[in-house]
Amino acid sequence: MTNKIDIRDLDLFYGKFHALKDVSMAVRQNGITALIGPSGCGKSTLLRCLNRMNDLIPGCRVSGSVALDGRNIYAPDAEVASLRKRVGMVFQRPNPFPLSVRDNVVYGLKVAGSHDRRQLAETAERSLRGAWLWDQVKDKLDAPALGLPLDQQQRLCVARLLAVQPEVILMDEPCSALDPIATMKIEELMLELKRDYTIAIVTHNMQQAARVSDFSGYMLLGEMVEFGETNQVFTRPADKRTEDYITGRYG
Amino acid sequence: MKLFGEKGVERLLTGIAFSAISALLLIALFIFSEGLPFIMRYGLRGFLFSSEWQPQAGQFGIFPMIVATLWVTLGAIAIGAPLGVAGAVFLTEFMPRPVMRAVKPTIELLAGIPSVVYGFIGVMVLAPLIRSTFGGPGLSLLAASIILGVMILPTVISISIDAIMAVPQSYREGSLALGATTWQTVRMVTVPAARSGIIASIILAMGRAVGETMAVIMVAGNAVKLPGSALDSVRTLTANIALEMGYATGTHRQALFATGVVLFVVVMALNSIAGLAIRQKAGRR
Numbered sequence: 128m129t130n131k132i133d134i135r136d137l138d139l140f141y142g143k144f145h146a147l148k149d150v151s152m153a154v155r156q157n158g159i160t161a162l163i164g165p166s167g168c169g170k171s172t173l174l175r176c177l178n179r180m181n182d183l184i185p186g187c188r189v190s191g192s193v194a195l196d197g198r199n200i201y202a203p204d205a206e207v208a209s210l211r212k213r214v215g216m217v218f219q220r221p222n223p224f225p226l227s228v229r230d231n232v233v234y235g236l237k238v239a240g241s242h243d244r245r246q247l248a249e250t251a252e253r254s255l256r257g258a259w260l261w262d263q264v265k266d267k268l269d270a271p272a273l274g275l276p277l278d279q280q281q282r283l284c285v286a287r288l289l290a291v292q293p294e295v296i297l298m299d300e301p302c303s304a305l306d307p308i309a310t311m312k313i314e315e316l317m318l319e320l321k322r323d324y325t326i327a328i329v330t331h332n333m334q335q336a337a338r339v340s341d342f343s344g345y346m347l348l349g350e351m352v353e354f355g356e357t358n359q360v361f362t363r364p365a366d367k368r369t370e371d372y373i374t375g376r377y378g
Numbered sequence: 379m380k381l382f383g384e385k386g387v388e389r390l391l392t393g394i395a396f397s398a399i400s401a402l403l404l405i406a407l408f409i410f411s412e413g414l415p416f417i418m419r420y421g422l423r424g425f426l427f428s429s430e431w432q433p434q435a436g437q438f439g440i441f442p443m444i445v446a447t448l449w450v451t452l453g454a455i456a457i458g459a460p461l462g463v464a465g466a467v468f469l470t471e472f473m474p475r476p477v478m479r480a481v482k483p484t485i486e487l488l489a490g491i492p493s494v495v496y497g498f499i500g501v502m503v504l505a506p507l508i509r510s511t512f513g514g515p516g517l518s519l520l521a522a523s524i525i526l527g528v529m530i531l532p533t534v535i536s537i538s539i540d541a542i543m544a545v546p547q548s549y550r551e552g553s554l555a556l557g558a559t560t561w562q563t564v565r566m567v568t569v570p571a572a573r574s575g576i577i578a579s580i581i582l583a584m585g586r587a588v589g590e591t592m593a594v595i596m597v598a599g600n601a602v603k604l605p606g607s608a609l610d611s612v613r614t615l616t617a618n619i620a621l622e623m624g625y626a627t628g629t630h631r632q633a634l635f636a637t638g639v640v641l642f643v644v645v646m647a648l649n650s651i652a653g654l655a656i657r658q659k660a661g662r663r
């Protein structure tokens with residue numbers, strides 16, 4: 128197993144606010160890496176650094192390096208749009224476009240300039256199957272995506288990502304809007320997806336991190352307090368603060 | 379000291395609101411009661427579709443004015459809508475938010491410039507320019523369309539900006555996260571999501587263009603004839619009323635009120651369509 132992403136000495140400022148402090152960690156290829164920690168500690172911020180979504184926030188400054196396959200994505204000559212095709216993101220709240228189910232799935236392909244109808248249809252089916260959504264929506268591909276139940280919307284967001292065949296999938300609390308059964312489905316889906324993709328997930332649910340992830344990072348106030356194999360982080364934490372958090376003595 | 383109780387204030391406000399509404403209703407009623415009997419007598423077909431407008435001879439066909447109004451309005455939309463929507467998109471999606479927040483009120487201020495001023499610029503600058511470039515009288519359908527196109531810009535821009543701002547940021551993020559460029563995101567997600575608000579802005583602008591009088595009188599030339607080209611002098615429905623109401627009497631006066639009825643119906647229809655478009659969008663969310 129090799130590192131797909133290497134984060135070194137990453138600092139991030141929102142204006143004057145120091146949101147990430149000298150963070151270093153790695154995201155292993157074909158693994159699931161979880162970021163845990165109390166809310167506001169910078170998990171989403173760190174995740175959004177991996178596909179440069181923070182570029183959209185005015186006044187946000189980043190220093191340090193994030194290497195994808197050994198190349199710094201913050202290098203001056205790095206191309207953001209092509210980076211985001213390789214590193215896709217599923218958001219906390221399902222955010223399908225106000226388009227049909229089909230148009231949502233093929234959106235990324237159209238953006239990439241593909242308009243061949245048959246190829247689009249094939250990719251749509253493959254992606255929806257990949258997100259375990261095909262059977263539920265195959266008869267309503269032209270229905271508005273916003274009419275689907277929330278968990279199907281979230282899997283649609285996964286499907287629309289799979290369509291562009293990213294290398295890395297970032298998930299920011301993908302289950303926080305879902306009920307336990309839908310959550311379980313997404314978790315199983317992640318375990319299936321990690322065979323072909325590299326996954327990084329933010330969760331405030333420690334059971335979830337323990338269940339699905341191979342590596343875990345515990346963050347506190349913008350710092351990476353502890354990072355290692357999930358098994359070890361959860362059973363033999365090296366840091367007292369991690370232990371307090373996972374045993375529920377935090378705060 | 380309490381001047382009014384809660385109930386008193388409520389009654390006062392109800393009274394004010396009611397009198398405002400009834401004033402509008404009375405105006406509408408007045409126009410219709412003056413205009414409708416004429417239409418009944420003269421015949422709707424003859425009134426709307428005859429091209430002879432000769433008040434002295436008792437002929438009241440407003441077809442040329444209807445056609446002129448239509449063309450002038452369409453021309454104004456053809457010029458103002460693309461510019462306005464493009465401006466709104468540029469300001470919201472490509473400019474830093476503080477810049478947009480500073481520019482938007484400035485643009486809205488343009489709506490407050492008296493239309494005489496626009497007309498004045500049209501007469502002094504635009505008409506001579508058209509005359510020397512394309513020929514014709516200068517005061518023309520084209521001049522009226524351009525001036526109106528500029529006059530509706532604040533309406534289109536301001537309401538379109540509101541519509542585009544109302545598009546959830548999560549749509550943009552979703553699109554960018556799939557590797558789309560800002561421009562692709564605008565074209566494929568943001569503008570389609572704001573479509574109904576943008577359409578509403580254009581329809582409201584149409585209402586303004588149909589109803590605008592002073593600037594049009596000044597630049598359109600006001601000849602009562604079917605326009606053969608954009609360079610011809612035309613007279614719109616509003617211009618017709620404003621130009622002749624001063625001296626019209628009897629049937630002639632009634633015919634002008636009937637023209638007002640036609641305008642009233644058109645503008646009301648446009649506003650209702652705009653309202654529907656806006657409400658439809660609210661319902662979809």
Ligand SMILES: Nc1ncnc2c1ncn2[C@@H]1O[C@H](COP(=O)(O)OP(=O)(O)O)[C@@H](O)[C@H]1O
Nearest residue numbers: 141144146165166167168169170171172173184
């Ligand atoms: N756009 C922003 N501007 C300023 N501060 C922000 C912004 N987004 C997040 N923050 C701050 O950065 C810190 C980390 O936020 P976030 O990464 O969302 O935490 P988490 O995902 O762990 O709950 C918080 O203190 C939050 O208030």
Ligand SMILES: [Mg+2]
Nearest residue numbers: 170171172329
């Ligand atoms: Mg978060």
